[in-house]
Amino acid sequence: MTLNTLLTGARGESQRKASERVDLLVLGGTIVTMNEARQVIEDGGIAVKGGRIVAIGVRDEIRKKYWSRRTLDGAGDTIIPGLINGHSHVPMTLFRGLADDLDLQEWLTKYIFPAEAKNVTEEFVRVGTRLGLAEMIRGGTTTYCDMYYFEDAIAEETAKAGVRGVLGETILDFPAPDNKTNAEAMAYVERFVKRWQGHELIVPAIAPHAPYTNSEEHLKAARAFSDRTGAPIVTHISETKREVDESIAAKGASPVAYLDRIGFLGPRVIAAHVVWPTSEDFGILKRTGVGIVHNPQSNMKLAAGVAPVPKMLAEGLLVGLGTDGAASNNDLNMWEEMDSAAKLHKVFSGDPKVMTAQQSFELATIRGAEALHLEQDIGSLEVGKRADLVIVERDSLNQIPRYNLYSDLVYATKASHVRTVVINGRVVMQNRRLLTLNERAIKAEARVFRERILKSLSDLAAPE
Numbered sequence: 001m002t003l004n005t006l007l008t009g010a011r012g013e014s015q016r017k018a019s020e021r022v023d024l025l026v027l028g029g030t031i032v033t034m035n036e037a038r039q040v041i042e043d044g045g046i047a048v049k050g051g052r053i054v055a056i057g058v059r060d061e062i063r064k065k066y067w068s069r070r071t072l073d074g075a076g077d078t079i080i081p082g083l084i085n086g087h088s089h090v091p092m093t094l095f096r097g098l099a100d101d102l103d104l105q106e107w108l109t110k111y112i113f114p115a116e117a118k119n120v121t122e123e124f125v126r127v128g129t130r131l132g133l134a135e136m137i138r139g140g141t142t143t144y145c146d147m148y149y150f151e152d153a154i155a156e157e158t159a160k161a162g163v164r165g166v167l168g169e170t171i172l173d174f175p176a177p178d179n180k181t182n183a184e185a186m187a188y189v190e191r192f193v194k195r196w197q198g199h200e201l202i203v204p205a206i207a208p209h210a211p212y213t214n215s216e217e218h219l220k221a222a223r224a225f226s227d228r229t230g231a232p233i234v235t236h237i238s239e240t241k242r243e244v245d246e247s248i249a250a251k252g253a254s255p256v257a258y259l260d261r262i263g264f265l266g267p268r269v270i271a272a273h274v275v276w277p278t279s280e281d282f283g284i285l286k287r288t289g290v291g292i293v294h295n296p297q298s299n300m301k302l303a304a305g306v307a308p309v310p311k312m313l314a315e316g317l318l319v320g321l322g323t324d325g326a327a328s329n330n331d332l333n334m335w336e337e338m339d340s341a342a343k344l345h346k347v348f349s350g351d352p353k354v355m356t357a358q359q360s361f362e363l364a365t366i367r368g369a370e371a372l373h374l375e376q377d378i379g380s381l382e383v384g385k386r387a388d389l390v391i392v393e394r395d396s397l398n399q400i401p402r403y404n405l406y407s408d409l410v411y412a413t414k415a416s417h418v419r420t421v422v423i424n425g426r427v428v429m430q431n432r433r434l435l436t437l438n439e440r441a442i443k444a445e446a447r448v449f450r451e452r453i454l455k456s457l458s459d460l461a462a463p464e
């Protein structure tokens with residue numbers, strides 16, 4: 001051994017000692033932080049330890065200060081915060097395309113409710129959840145907010161797949177596939193919340209379906225439960241004009257004003273839709289700190305209307321973005337949702353400046369985190385936050401020659417450009433290979449359910 005190699009070896013060792021060992025490094029690529037300054041770091045690096053981001057900066061600095069046995073190469077790609085799907089009914093992937101091109105009432109009462117009554121079991125929920133989780137991971141969604149039945153099984157599947165979820169067990173005034181009475185549902189949600197609270201991926205929630213499917217007493221009980229346990233409340237508010245008109249006729253107030261009057265609203269509430277707020281509702285939503293989730297594709301498909309999102313943003317309301325269930329969308333693709341959100345508000349207002357690509361991207365990231373009341377942990381790539389990040393290809397034919405980052409992301413990038421996904425510091429997809437879910441098995445199981453569902457509906461349609 002020469003003196004030279006001895007010295008180099010010693011220097012290498014001392015540098016290794018001086019640097020801190022972390023669980024994961026992401027090196028290279030353009031990092032879109034979505035921090036307060038909306039900083040973009042070229043040739044960046046991220047160090048991850050214990051599921052959180054411990055450092056973020058330019059690649060060379062990060063490489064000097066940290067080392068890891070596991071490094072992801074982001075060179076030439078874009079690294080973004082994991083996308084946040086603020087509203088879904090994930091097992092409904094199994095009803096994808098079952099009944100389309102109908103209005104909400106007909107769709108619900110003629111198809112979805114009967115199909116659910118006949119088919120939704122714990123097994124159905126598990127299979128549909130796995131299908132939805134695989135689709136979401138492939139599309140770079142790292143957090144989703146859900147409302148369905150057997151939510152405890154959804155939480156198990158979600159935790160196993162390594163995905164983050166705000167998961168709400170549905171409460172309704174009529175018998176549901178899992179719980180037949182309100183008392184049963186409240187007992188279920190009590191056990192469910194106790195089991196999952198404090199989990200690093202799962203935030204258990206209570207989900208009274210809507211103000212028109214729950215009595216005042218049951219809505220108040222849901223709010224009291226949330227006050228006692230700290231669990232978020234997931235619900236639907238003012239999805240259709242008809243809902244608002246009927247509320248005004250029956251209760252003398254819009255759904256938002258009615259819910260405020262009975263003390264239901266507050267900073268733990270996550271409300272999907274809010275397509276038809278009255279002018280008075282804006283002040284109420286702001287004062288109570290309700291998170292709102294805009295679902296442009298679902299609202300367009302069911303012709304529910306256009307939520308006044310630009311006005312909501314101008315008034316400082318908390319707004320995120322969601323897909324809604326796959327039966328009314330028909331996918332769980334947040335890239336399409338971002339693209340649709342920007343374009344819908346342009347055409348609806350006649351003003352192409354009313355919603356920019358960057359604003360749309362914010363709805364799916366940092367603003368989406370605010371709408372779920374999780375902005376301390378997710379929504380941007382910053383030191384101290386959970387390591388939920390996505391490596392996205394940015395060199396495909398339909399993405400070049402690259403002038404404007406946010407335009408490229410919102411108007412040209414597709415879910416298929418997502419290469420690698422990290423959630424809570426764990427790699428759940430690497431170079432398009434799912435690491436926590438078995439894609440082939442998921443497809444086979446979904447096909448079995450297709451046959452069962454079709455048979456159940458043809459049995460229903462057959463004369464007695």
Ligand SMILES: [Zn+2]
Nearest residue numbers: 236272324325
């Ligand atoms: Zn919904």
